[in-house]
Amino acid sequence: MESPKPHIALLSSPGLGHLIPILELGKRLLSLHGFHITIFVTTTQASTAQSQLLNSQTVPGKLTIVELPPADISSLVRPDTAIEITICIIVRESIPALQSAILAMTQQPTVLIVDIFGIDAFEIADQFQIPKYVFITSSAIFLALTVYVPTLDGLVVGEYVDLQEPIRVPGCNPIRPDDVVDPMLDRKHERYSVYVDICFRLLMAHGLFLNTWEDLEPITIRALREDIVTFTPPIYPIGPLMRSVGPPIAGRECLDWLDMQRTESVLYVSFGSGGTISAEQLTELATGLELSQQRFIWVVRAPTKKDASATFFTSGNGHDDLSEYFPDGFLTRTREVGLMVPQWAPQVEILSHPSIGGFLSHCGWNSTIESIMNGVPMIAWPLYAEQRMNASILTEDLNVAVRPEILPAKGVVGRKEIERMVRRVMEGEEGNELRGRVRELRSSALKSLNEGGSSYNSLSQVARKWEMSDKNMRS
CATH class of the missing domain: 3.40.50.2000 (Glycogen Phosphorylase B;)
Structure with a gap:
């Protein structure tokens, strides 16, 4: 017995x-x-x-x-x-x-x-x-x-x-x-x-x-x-x-969209389950993404004048019409290359999709691990809590991410710098090197488990x- x-x-x-x-x-x-x-x-x-x-x-x-x-x-x-x-x-x-x-x-x-x-x-x-x-x-x-x-x-x-x-x-x-x-x-x-x-x-x-x-x-x-x-x-x-990949809780349409994209051609943009950015920063980010000419999927929340963690207790709530917050004509001009997802998306399923080539992330530890475990390099965009330390680990210790020169919590990151960071991760030799290093980390993680x-x-x-x-x- x-x-x-x-x-x-x-x-x-x-x-x-x-x-x-x-x-x-x-x-x-x-x-x-x-x-x-x-x-x-x-x-x-x-x-x-x-x-x-x-x-x-x-x-x-x-x-x-x-x-x-x-x-x-x-x-x-x-x-x-x-x-x-x-x-x-x-x-x-x-x-x-x-x-x-x-x-x-x-x-x-x-x-x-x-x-x-x-x-x-x-x-x-x-x-x-x-x-x-x-x-x-x-x-x-x-x-x-x-x-x-x-x-x-x-x-x-x-x-x-x-x-x-x-x-x-x-x-x-x-x-x-x-x-x-x-x-x-x-x-x-x-x-x-x-x-x-x-x-x-x-x-x-x-x-x-x-x-x-x-x-x-x-x-x-x-x-x-x-x-x-x-x-x-x-x-x-x-x-x-980390949560294993499974049937998405919601958001099947964004996975269908990813199915139609080329391998490693899409940048995933998300600030976690509770992160928000200002209206001015949202405009700069939208413009920088458009200038980069890269495909993207962006989990969007209404901008807030409060602190960056303003939606911590209300993630997944809210209305879906966010068009008023974007630059004039942005949604029309980027209709073929970008997908806007209001409020929440099935992140693990997205990061594990072969079309994803980079992740603009708030550097929450869950998101950091999910990105590493799927071999996806990052643009580090820390907002609150311990995320600034996480960003330093990713960029300086592990060299699997790039980050803006200005700390996002202290000022607005400009559109040209956003364009440069996106291209660094998604294109060319530097992007390939970042991908190679993050895949090595993924291998070490799997071995440890x-x-x-x-x-x-x-x-x-x-x-x-x-x-x-x-x-x-x-x-």
């Missing part, structure tokens, strides 16, 4: 950037190790894209998805409350529902895994006396900076962005002050103190999973593993984890620990 398997509980905070890798980790634990998996999802009533993703999931027998009821946070947030704070509040207010859901389970979880915004759920793990892990759904350098922030907080006087020298995280490549994560841009803002608190509490975890792999960030992973940065819980690079690979072994190591713990608990 087969021994009972551990029951792993995972908690995702709102947003596709956290939900997708959490879902994929749960599926991988099930497929490789046969564990029972329950994924708790904190929800909002606003995000159509998140609802579509959850409704599209084919859930195996030993995997259960539980959507916690949306928490009423109307009295706790303001219209200008930072995204990071809002997410933390949503998770915090969902803790009672999580507690009730776990109490109702027939088998108590062996382990609780949360993303970085779910650290308030540590109290639930402590209550049930089970180990608590954090899944860092971003890069190793993001984790290194995060765990080093409490030290920096005591060392640095004034604002990080005013520093004249790069920020030195021990054992890691230097980080430009302009590339720090959003909460570090203003130390007087409430979200900075919230971030520092998360940095401290992160170190209370029993282990940290990373959605990266050894060959992608070897220097940083070594610094974390050998406690060169600071003393950290054990780290487990288990990536890349296969049996005997570094990510496979890393996940197996912690899985054996859980099985032993569960067996001892039962005996």
Whole structure:
């Protein structure tokens, strides 16, 4: 008779950037190790894209998805409350529902895994006396900076962005002050103190999973593993984890359009599930794409005067008529070479299509991994969160992307520079070299995930620990 398997509980905070890798980790634990998996999802009533993703999931027998009821946070947030704070509040207010859901389970979880915004759920793990892990759904350098922030907080006087020298995280490549994560841009803002608190509490975890792999960030992973940065819980690079290609949730028409295009002839333009650009920048981008004379598929949202993450909680919503935002005649002139997709598109299916030759991306970590895993070079266009650091990795460490001279978050990138970047990626020797390097990374990623690979072994190591713990608990 087969021994009972551990029951792993995972908690995702709102947003596709956290939900997708959490879902994929749960599926991988099930497929490789046969564990029972329950994924708790904190929800909002606003995000159509998140609802579509959850409704599209084919859930195996030993995997259960539980959507916690949306928490009423109307009295706790303001219209200008930072995204990071809002997410933390949503998770915090969902803790009672999580507690009730776990109490109702027939088998108590062996382990609780949360993303970085779910650290308030540590109290639930402590209550049930089970180990608590954090899944860092971003890069190793993001984790290194995060765990080093409490030290920096005591060392640095004034604002990080005013520093004249790069920020030195021990054992890691230097980080430009302009590339720090959003909460570090203003130390007087409430979200900075919230971030520092998360940095401290992160170190209370029993282990940290990373959605990266050894060959992608070897220097940083070594610094974390050998406690060169600071003393950290054990780290487990288990990536890349990304949603597999499947029947598209929506947007079949854009795949039909791609079927009619030449191999590697189309630039995919998307700013992620929640990113937006200004009206002025939208005009420059449209004009630059037209000047480049390259084919493109563009996921478009209405421009906003708010911050670049203004649609984080409402991705997939909104009206489809965006024609008023483009330069006069643009849609008519580009009708044969461009396809405009309002609000949302099936990104993994698009990036895996043979017609795609480049990706103008906001450099969210999910999008970065999806591009690498499909061998697609990038134009790095970071907007918010940790995306500026991701862009630096792609352009300077890995050399699989180009980026504008001006930081998009600080100013408008002009049409001529956009034209040049598009041509660099889509045409000629430089484009071919970028494609060659990103395909090498793809090969290393696949090797790491296969049996005997570094990510496979890393996940197996912690899985054996859980099985032993569960067996001892039962005996």
